[in-house]
Amino acid sequence: MKLLKILLAIVLVLGNIPAQAEDPTVITVYRSPSCSCCGKWMEHLKQNNFTIKDVPTEDMQAIKTKYGVSEKMASCHTAIVDGYVVEGHVPADDIRAMLKTKPNIVGIAVPEMPSGTPGMEMGGKKDPYNVMSFDAENHYQVFKAHTEQ
Numbered sequence: 001m002k003l004l005k006i007l008l009a010i011v012l013v014l015g016n017i018p019a020q021a022e023d024p025t026v027i028t029v030y031r032s033p034s035c036s037c038c039g040k041w042m043e044h045l046k047q048n049n050f051t052i053k054d055v056p057t058e059d060m061q062a063i064k065t066k067y068g069v070s071e072k073m074a075s076c077h078t079a080i081v082d083g084y085v086v087e088g089h090v091p092a093d094d095i096r097a098m099l100k101t102k103p104n105i106v107g108i109a110v111p112e113m114p115s116g117t118p119g120m121e122m123g124g125k126k127d128p129y130n131v132m133s134f135d136a137e138n139h140y141q142v143f144k145a146h147t148e149q
């Protein structure tokens, strides 16, 4: 009877241990050394358990060409995670969704720099925007729509 109580106590204790946090996801971020909104976006990723490999570079166009980011998809920074391209101010949740579902695409992008995206906070101003996915043939599709709140 005593043993049973001890076992029960152990089970209760184990049940209360919180599930271990996910391992940080490593993401390489190419950005111009003078880009401040890029830094704010990296901050957003850090807060969402990403580990940043920060690579300042003067020639962002070379990076975009190398990774197949067309003019239509282009924003400020270009990041690589798990073989996927992440262009611009994409929210961490959308990156995670891509890494989970592993779609057959080159990557996802928030073209240009809409206000209200992570790292582009402009007071309360929030533009509706789409996270786009793109493939090697430059086909685009809405990956996730973020409508005005």
Ligand SMILES: [Cu+2]
Residues within 6 Å of the ligand: 037, 038, 076, 077, 089, 113
């Ligand atoms: Cu930016």
